[in-house]
Amino acid sequence: MDRPFVTRFAPSPTGRLHKGHAFSALTAYQTAKDANGRFILRIEDIDPTRCRPEYEDGIYEDLRWLGLDWEEPVRRQSDHLADYAAAVDALRERGLVYRCFRTRKEILDGIGHAPHGSADAVRPGPHSPDEEAELLASGKAYAWRLSLDRAHEALGGAAWEALSFYEEGTGSDGESGWVKARPETAGDVVLSRKDAGTAYHLAAVHDDALQGISHVIRGVDLVEATHIQRLIQALFDWPAPVYRHHRLMTGPDGRRYAKRDGSVTLKSLRESGTTATDIRAEAGFGA
Template structure:
């Protein structure tokens, strides 16, 4: 049986807040309890939002909390060739198609799709003559994973058997062995126009590479598990055990989030809060 290993994998798009602290402590404490490994991974493939000062801030905040982790820290921006190779393998299997549509065009198409949003996230390949013209014009494109081709490649029996073990709880109370439903995600982007890869490929690649046995993360990422299980099956990568936890909320009942400008750990620290006090508040 592989050694217990889990990870905390933030994106350096802002300073950490209490919700991040709760998630990091949950994963770190699980590794401590199992005598296992705790990995810190910096998921910085978005060149437009990730900044070096936030990367440094993550390390500062986690060290203040009293966490330790394996070194060196893997920064995804330094390993884009690894993800490009995974995308190339999916493409070689005939599983991808080029999508030249902008995000606005995809959103605008929702109202025109006969079955609503579910159709809009499965736009399908462009006609061959249109694709050739767009390529000749040098138009940027993203690679999308075709669910139809993926199902054909795996076969109906394997598709029906796609599943993952949930040791925590999904937002709807999902627990134990859960059948994966990748169709709920649509034809996801596996390589963005600006980065050469996208979240689902990078995260599944690194979980395998780093020997992650247990993915411990917030319930906001529960739905992402369905498409990640599909990618793992297509790449013949082992599916780890998942343990999703409830999201930490503030006194107003709203969950902590960077986009809502939640109070950061840095601000709490500068206001006199000690790490011990915060850990006790969060139940650790």
């Protein structure tokens, strides 16, 4: 690969970092150092209901404590919502997205009533013109969804079948090397919401292209996201990074560390006397 080696750590400030975050950040950071490459920190703070300034400050504090440094300025996605809106507008002009007024509950109810868990349940499709006009007039919130059917038509059958990504780590089924992308597994994903700006898939791949990310190094729990993200990259003709999905760090009980499970934070560990050297050693990075 001729591109300069550039990777990133892109946390969301929805809570304090824990050991799992430390492992992922250290993995990306050390890989960049070993490759004489660049390491970028990006703050993915597009969820206005969960992201907090104090959590962002905590990210900087924890990463510095671990001994990491990064390029400045740090890109904060909430400062660039107009960029993502422009990307959605470009897709809309090409007829590749549609307004969806269905709530998450309605979508989930549809899945529950679908025969054999049909994949069509997560591809609700556009409303009829009359229904859409009525819903727009009522002021009901909506999301812009990517239409897989229209994306397939736009790329063409051959390009769709050839869509793939290169995996240097371990895929969800243990695969590595060239992996065929299966964007249909994600359905018609939401790319933006009227009341909450952009969505993860679009913002992440937009910024990866903008920042020249050559290698996406992240946990294996995000392998499935790669399939739909490769489609978005292809639709915009953005370069495809190499992917390196790594194992997840787990606790003594064998469960992975996660915010939603109330994993002990790096801040708490620090305050209890644990050192950065302890964390680095446990993550396999020595001193």
